[in-house]
Amino acid sequence: MKVSIDPExxxxxxxxxxxxxxxxxxxxxxxxxxxxxxxxxADPSVRDAAEKCPSQAIRIEG
Incomplete structure (x- = not known):
């Protein structure tokens, strides 16, 4: 699963x-x-960081 951050x-x-x-x-x-x-x-800690990102900028795809 691909993780990225939306700079916008x-x-x-x-x-x-x-x-x-x-x-x-x-x-x-x-x-x-x-x-x-x-x-x-796919890492649970990355998924947790995405959920808790205050700007919701972390994207997980795939």
Missing amino acids: LCYGSNDCAYRVPAVFTVSDGLGAVLPGQEGAG
Whole structure:
């Protein structure tokens, strides 16, 4: 399952990077998925971060 962050919705709370630093980071003040981690959408901690994202910017597809 593919995970991504919509830069149009993200306002840089950094919550995703705090919750799952192995998958998310902050780049230019916005959340981002680390290179090579785009397929981490099946991870329960990633799903939890998506549910708790204050801007609902994390997308899980597939």
